Amino acid sequence: MLGVPLDLGQNRRGVDMGPSAIRYAGVRERLEALGYNVCDHGDLTVPDRYEQEPEDDLKHLNAVVETNRTLAKKMEDIASGESIPLVFGGDHSIAIGSLAGITRHYQNLGVIWYDAHGDLNTVETSPSGNIHGMPLAVSLGLGHKSLTGIIGQKRAIKPENIVIIGARALDxxxxxxxxxxxIKVFTMHEVDRLGMSEVINQTITHLKDCDGIHVSLDLDGLDPIDAPGVGTPVVGGLSYRESHLAMEMLEETGNITSCEFVEVNPILDEQNKTAEAAVALIGSLFGEKIR
Structure with missing residues (x-):
């Protein structure tokens, strides 16, 4: 386990406390109860937030780059020890570093982007300059050179190896x-029409040639009723039950090699409800069953 308390990829305070909230909700105990040997690497050190002008129209660019470069190296080290990296955010800009690091161990990594948003903006298209709306584009080699070159590579993943699930707010x-x-996308329209079981079956088929799969789960992918503690909630999202089914089916494939859970904001939450949802979904992704 590794926490990345980064809140510089967006404007709202509080998401830096996400890793603490997830730990407080009992993630380690949950995984140990499933028989895992858990090593908690603590939290990365993140630059302090301070008022500054946007750099190349991107907010806090240098600090986000610095954090993700450190994260990429840490992810590479964890994966080289044959462990499953489980990362807690922080905002979704941390996916830049996690993907940059983990792809060093795979020739054909697949990515499941479980999110209300596509996070496919660049400096030219972003309406806000917030880097948490860009990590998937960056991982495709699109965007500011400081971000795409985190560890000296042009592209971390291939577009044909991406599946976005739960999208309902695309620019x-x-x-x-x-x-x-x-890029393969299951919007909420497709989820409603097909059902989550078929969505995951098609996702597994789409990524069948990948030699590993990274799950990047933004808690705003869930409906705000089930996950109120996020910075950019979008109504009409994935349900708690659908999300458990998705995680359980993905675990059954045996192909999940790394994952991250991001955008938990305790300041906006209701009695740690969103962090508890994250921990429950982590349990399902790591093999927890009702019976």
């Missing part, structure tokens, strides 16, 4: 990029 530029690169 026009993101839609265009999805079309251009033929």
């Amino acid at each position: 026009d530029a993101e839609k265009a990029l999805i079309q251009k690169h033929n």
